[in-house]
Structure formats: structure tokens, C-alpha cells
Amino acid sequence: MNPPDLHRLFEAQHYASRFQVEVPLLVRRERLLRIRKMLDEHGAVLAAAVQADFGMRSPRLTEVADFLVLRNLLNQCLRKLARWMRPQRVRTPLYLLPARARIERQPLGVVGVISPWNYPVQLALAPAITALAAGNRVMLKPSELTPHTSAQLAALVEQFFSPDEFCVVQGDASVATQFSGLPFDHLVFTGSTAVGRRVAQAAAVHLTPTTLELGGKSPCLIDENCDLDDAALKIAHGKLLNAGQTCVAPDYLLLPRGREQAFAQAYRNAVARLYPTIVGNPDYASILTKRHLARLRQMLRQAQSLGARIDVMGPAQAQPGEAAASFWSDAAERQMPPALVFGATSEMQLMQEEIFGPILPVITYERLDDVVAALNAGPRPLALYWFGSDENVRDGILRRTVSGGVTVNDTLMHIAHDNLPFGGVGDSGWGAYHGEQGFLRFSHQKSVLLQSRWSLGALFYPPYGPRLDRLMGLLRRWS
Known part of the structure; x- marks a missing residue:
């Protein structure tokens, strides 16, 4: 046009x-x-x-x-x-x-x-x-x-x-x-x-x-008191809907140190349950273009070159080696298999940009105070997801962080609630x-004042004098 x-x-x-x-x-x-x-x-x-x-x-x-x-x-x-x-x-x-x-x-x-x-x-x-x-x-x-x-x-x-x-x-x-x-x-x-x-x-x-x-980098925070199997299923659903091409998708995971292997297995099981196959599965969306796919692959290559470990989630019937081979070849075309990235660091591209694909970096932590400090030091995200069973910990995280929206013990669902406003804050909109x-x-929203013929407004007209002083004194006492 x-x-x-x-x-x-x-x-x-x-x-x-x-x-x-x-x-x-x-x-x-x-x-x-x-x-x-x-x-x-x-x-x-x-x-x-x-x-x-x-x-x-x-x-x-x-x-x-x-x-x-x-x-x-x-x-x-x-x-x-x-x-x-x-x-x-x-x-x-x-x-x-x-x-x-x-x-x-x-x-x-x-x-x-x-x-x-x-x-x-x-x-x-x-x-x-x-x-x-x-x-x-x-x-x-x-x-x-x-x-x-x-x-x-x-x-x-x-x-x-x-x-x-x-x-x-x-x-x-x-x-x-x-x-x-x-x-x-x-x-x-x-x-x-x-x-x-x-x-x-x-x-x-x-x-x-x-x-x-x-958009932005929406974190997903796993508490120590959490059912990992349930959390992994919901995180996988939120991350992999539309192959991760979702503005409120979990962008990276914050996981208690020592639970990496347990989460990886729970996530692999969740992917297999949601998507028994990847290539040719119509429920698993393609990455939109080859250019978008090349960007995502480059993110993974760079992360791997900087020491990250890539865990590719292949079809349930495939061995990890076969899934990885499929991932790196062009045979999968634009249906990119999900991947976990362990050891992600701040100098990696996938931790500097919104990912917008089926890649989930995993960052471990020891103290929740450190997590809160890190979240507050960066741009405010569009969404925050928290998984756990301790309400006091949950409420503490919600009080001490700012995000566009929050879903507790699930992902994405706050956006589906008709009566909750959807929007960002700061860099997320x-x-x-x-x-x-x-x-x-x-x-x-137009303000309309309907004045009465018995208006008292004239009491505030000049010239000012003792009468106004008495009136202002009365108003101060009644307010």
C-alpha cells in the first residue's frame, strides 16, 4: 500500500x-x-x-x-x-x-x-x-x-x-x-x-x-518444595506451545542446585507425553522461517562453544544420539526439537535476548535472595512463573519482584483469564x-461536573478576607 x-x-x-x-x-x-x-x-x-x-x-x-x-x-x-x-x-x-x-x-x-x-x-x-x-x-x-x-x-x-x-x-x-x-x-x-x-x-x-x-525474558522459578514431575509437564506445555514462539513462554528456568538430573528426566518425560514425535507432528509447530531457525541454532552452537551442555529432547522412541543427530541436521527442517541448556551464562546470546523457540536454559541457585536480587537487577519481565507448595515463600517472591503478570504452579494461564489485565512493565511494555x-x-474517561444552582462556589471567590479564613478552618476540621 x-x-x-x-x-x-x-x-x-x-x-x-x-x-x-x-x-x-x-x-x-x-x-x-x-x-x-x-x-x-x-x-x-x-x-x-x-x-x-x-x-x-x-x-x-x-x-x-x-x-x-x-x-x-x-x-x-x-x-x-x-x-x-x-x-x-x-x-x-x-x-x-x-x-x-x-x-x-x-x-x-x-x-x-x-x-x-x-x-x-x-x-x-x-x-x-x-x-x-x-x-x-x-x-x-x-x-x-x-x-x-x-x-x-x-x-x-x-x-x-x-x-x-x-x-x-x-x-x-x-x-x-x-x-x-x-x-x-x-x-x-x-x-x-x-x-x-x-x-x-x-x-x-x-x-x-x-x-x-x-516480550522479554520471563523466568520460571522452581522452589525447593516442588513436585518436579508436575512442574516439568506444565513448563514443557508453556515452553513448547507454538514451539516456544510465544511472548509469555518461560524463557529460562531457575532451579535449586543439585536437581538438574531429576528435572532433565522429568522434562524429557513431559516432552514425550505431549509430543510422542517431533518431525511431522502437526501439533508441534514449525519455526516460522529458516532465518528464525538459523538464529536459534546459532544460539545453541554459541552456548555449546562457551561450555554449556545441550540436552536435546528427541522423540520418545529415539536414543539421545539419534535425537541429537536429527537436531543438528536439516532433516528436521523447521520442526526444531526441544532442548535444555545447562550451564548457561550471561555472556551467551540465549541469556541476552528473548529466545522465542523451544530452547530452555537452566540456571541453578542456592539462595532465593540471590534469585530475587538477580531478577530485580535486570529488565522487568512480561511474566513470572513460580512452582512450589510453600505459600510464605510464594508470597515473598511476589512481594519482592515486579513483572507484567504471574502464574503460580502453571505457565501462560494468567493470560487466559478474562478479568485479568494483560500487559508488561518497563522493557516488557x-x-x-x-x-x-x-x-x-x-x-x-471524560470527567463531568453537574453544578447546582445552589452552588457554594462563590464562597471561594475573591476578594479574600476573614470570611475565607473561617471557611478554610472549618474545611480543615471536617476533612
Whole structure:
């Protein structure tokens, strides 16, 4: 899409948002129902497009990872939208009585959404659904790395919506740069921290508020009092869903020293249970491109050259040597077997960057205080996962660390909770959406004071004198 066409689309939405500032409940609900109809009637086509982009990613995986979240979000918005839209009465302080006050929730106008490739349907439509529920117009720029999915989204949105309601902009990184420079009323970006910084800088030119859903290195902390078999299964599920190409996947493991061998065996058993085979298994996603796969392999080679031990989790029926040979050859193509990395250190690439693949570094510790200090010394992560049975230890970790979200004794699941806001903090992003928090993120909360004809405001008018002094004294005593 060339710049003039992009600007024409934006101007059409901008004009429509200013022409119809008030967006009634029925209009908003009808737009959400159109998205539901689109997913119900064309979900199989979208899942096939995702499969084409990844090479190996079963429609069932897309149903769980993309459509389930979207359907739950739509159901929640349709069920609660009327309540979310109601003006909120607020208490009026004594010195302003008998005035009344309320907060009105209004659409912002035009919301831009730049979505990533890893969950190309969910992360494109979830913020769009919430922004439409808040009464906004939406322009969506999906990833150019999933061209089949982006093309299907563009065709379907064009079929179900007029361009001044909701439209999809396709194009490469240069189009994304132009897109992020439009004077939106709000801009949502999901992706890497590095690109998020550039998006924030482009939006700042127009003072466009942003929601940045970034990544980072989300730790998974195993306590001494922990069922390793149960923890390993849940960690393997969180790490290997979509082959680790998940922003809230456990990025590295913090394990009590001396339990390395026990965890390795528990993790191997968990992988075998979840994925009896790797190559050709449609439930185990491919790494998106050869370039992404080469980066992950390079991470492992560098870690190995610096003294790390690589433990490859092959198919259950394969011997470790066979699994390793498969791993290092091109026979596996882009279905990369899971790997544990023991002895990971800070100078290794896989401990400096978000991994975004099925590699799990394991770092051992002796004292929890050292773990807390290390977590607080680095960038704040998008998620933190804690496994254990001691509630006092758990609560101490939660009090002493900061992360975008937390799941205790599991992974990923806080993001699936409709009423929990999802977002990062610091380098992992800012702003949150999901549920009512998302509705508020994409709404302007307008303060309204309804003054009474019996207002006492004149008591505070100049000229000032003893009368004001007496009044201020009374207010101090009553406050």
C-alpha cells in the first residue's frame, strides 16, 4: 500500500469517528457479532492460512491458541458491554456540594493495531475487538511474515466491514513504519522491545498514546518444595506451545542446585507425553522461517562453544544420539526439537535476548535472595512463573519482584483469564488490555461536573478576607 492510499484510509476513519462521536450500544454489539460470524463461518480458512504460513501448525493448535481466546473475549464483551458503557457516578467532596459528578466513557476515535506473526489471528483481532467494543474505528497492520493469514484477514474484514469501520493494511516493514507515524488516537503494538521503541518514537511525534505489548525474558522459578514431575509437564506445555514462539513462554528456568538430573528426566518425560514425535507432528509447530531457525541454532552452537551442555529432547522412541543427530541436521527442517541448556551464562546470546523457540536454559541457585536480587537487577519481565507448595515463600517472591503478570504452579494461564489485565512493565511494555481494562484503555474517561444552582462556589471567590479564613478552618476540621 502506498502512502496516499494509507492516508486516505486513515482520513476516512478519522472523519467518521468525528462525525459520529457517540456510538450506541446496538452499533457496537452488531460490529462484534460480525466478527463472531466471520470466525464461525471462515475459521477453517483462517486456520489453513496459518498452517500455510508456518508449514506445520495444525488447525487444532490454532483453535486452542487463537480462536478459543477470541471467542471468549467476544462472549465477555457482548455480555458486559452495556455495564462497561454506563457513566460512573463518583462521590463529590463536601466543598463542591450539592454538585454531582460522573465519568463518561467515550470512544477515542481511530485505533491503530500492529500485530505480530506468532499468533497471527488472535493478536490481530483481540485488540481490534476490544477497540470496537469501546466504539472506535480500527486500522490493522498484520505481519508481513505471515502473508497468507494477513491476506485472508484483509479479504474477510473487507467482506464484513466498511473501510471507515475496520480495515486491514498489508505491506512490509516500510508500510509498518508509515502506519506507526499516522496520527491515531491510540496505537497498539505487539512485538519485540527493539521495534516497540521505534513505534513509540514514531507515535510520540503526534502525541499518540500507545499500548506496547513486548516480550522479554520471563523466568520460571522452581522452589525447593516442588513436585518436579508436575512442574516439568506444565513448563514443557508453556515452553513448547507454538514451539516456544510465544511472548509469555518461560524463557529460562531457575532451579535449586543439585536437581538438574531429576528435572532433565522429568522434562524429557513431559516432552514425550505431549509430543510422542517431533518431525511431522502437526501439533508441534514449525519455526516460522529458516532465518528464525538459523538464529536459534546459532544460539545453541554459541552456548555449546562457551561450555554449556545441550540436552536435546528427541522423540520418545529415539536414543539421545539419534535425537541429537536429527537436531543438528536439516532433516528436521523447521520442526526444531526441544532442548535444555545447562550451564548457561550471561555472556551467551540465549541469556541476552528473548529466545522465542523451544530452547530452555537452566540456571541453578542456592539462595532465593540471590534469585530475587538477580531478577530485580535486570529488565522487568512480561511474566513470572513460580512452582512450589510453600505459600510464605510464594508470597515473598511476589512481594519482592515486579513483572507484567504471574502464574503460580502453571505457565501462560494468567493470560487466559478474562478479568485479568494483560500487559508488561518497563522493557516488557506498557498498558494492558483484556476485559474491562482493555475497554478502558481504548476509551476516554471524560470527567463531568453537574453544578447546582445552589452552588457554594462563590464562597471561594475573591476578594479574600476573614470570611475565607473561617471557611478554610472549618474545611480543615471536617476533612
